[in-house]
Amino acid sequence: MTAAVSFQHVSRHFGSVRAVDDVNLDIAEGEFFAMLGPSGSGKTTCLRLIAGFEQPTSGHIEIFGETAEGLPPYRRNVNTVFQDYALFPHMTVGENVAYGLMIKGVARADREAQARDALAMVKLKDFGARRPGQLSGGQRQRVALARALVNKPKVLLLDEPLGALDLKLREQMQEELKSLQKQLGITFVFVTHDQGEALSMADRVAIFNDGKIVQAGSPSDVYERPRSRFVADFVGSSNVLSPEFAAAHGGSNSWTSLRPEKIRVLTDEKAVPVGSGAATGIVSSVQYQGPVTRVVVDVEGTRLAAAVPAGSADIREGQTVHLTWPRAALVAMDGA
Structure with a gap:
């Protein structure tokens, strides 16, 4: 055609x-x-x-x-x-x-x-x-x-x-x-x-x-x-993870994309699903954005942004939280 x-x-x-x-x-x-x-x-x-x-x-x-x-x-x-x-x-x-x-x-x-x-x-x-x-x-x-x-x-x-x-x-x-x-x-x-x-x-x-x-x-x-x-x-918002960080948290040893909406923010470590990617860090900022709240967490020197439904959890700056995501949400990319 x-x-x-x-x-x-x-x-x-x-x-x-x-x-x-x-x-x-x-x-x-x-x-x-x-x-x-x-x-x-x-x-x-x-x-x-x-x-x-x-x-x-x-x-x-x-x-x-x-x-x-x-x-x-x-x-x-x-x-x-x-x-x-x-x-x-x-x-x-x-x-x-x-x-x-x-x-x-x-x-x-x-x-x-x-x-x-x-x-x-x-x-x-x-x-x-x-x-x-x-x-x-x-x-x-x-x-x-x-x-x-x-x-x-x-x-x-x-x-x-x-x-x-x-x-x-x-x-x-x-x-x-x-x-x-x-x-x-x-x-x-x-x-x-x-x-x-x-x-x-x-x-x-x-x-x-x-x-x-x-x-x-x-x-x-x-x-x-x-x-x-x-x-x-450029397309939307993404956490771009280094090869070392990705490999240590459920992904491959390559530059990796993790979209904020794929991340759950939990205050109880026991609620983290078995077999999922996970990390623990300190909340550095909480930004209310209408339907979602953007939560930025410092994990071992890497800043991860999560988009959680507004009002779904009481999250404060300085709080220790547990992040979790499906392993399939980690998308390996080339290094360019």
Whole structure:
């Protein structure tokens, strides 16, 4: 089956800077694919290479089996939704949505009808006559989405489109974007530095660092089985254990990831399950975080963070506690 987007040994250099460094990647048709990484990791440059705003220094890019390098953006069946929305303030919402169709020469009545349908799709059916300045941030984001979708792209590129929204609205839009992608069945390529967004929406996630993909897989695979210390640290929160500590507490002699939510904090040593990984230490801090309490424990010079349900135990700083975890929660990684 032909991939929606294929990168074959793609690099993009800016002088001596390797923004993208020998990336190989296949994105399936109909997939919600997230590119996740810190600033400067190469994820946005990859998105721009798909869009045609950048050209590769070396390597080969295909979009649905067709060579993309050298092809200008307007000849690619892709559309981009930007973080700043890029709406025309002097146009109405309806005119903004219909703009791409006007450039293509679609008759006025047809493009206005298609714009209305696109606005209805993003729950802005009656907003066509308004100006962008009269809308909230979330509404402007929906207009930008409608403007991209009205062109019926095979691939929709989303460059941190939720970055300007507050937390509650971001969560709402995450649900709506995922629902819309399922409804339309088109390929979404989503760039973000927010781990929660990537894990909650994507079918697959690629983790970028220093211009390379360091791990790709399902959200659960990337979170539960990080292959490197970078992925363990960047995706969620993790205790990265030294080979010596891991080997002494139920794991292998390698760098190891142990997620805080896998750790139980007990005040009675007799309650520690037989056969589990275990350690005893002194509580150095207790931080209430709403649904969970973060407990940091000093164990033989190693600090372990545990996430326990709020109110589940009376734990205080300076207290001696016993930590326990399933041996399967110790995930061996490479040393990079």
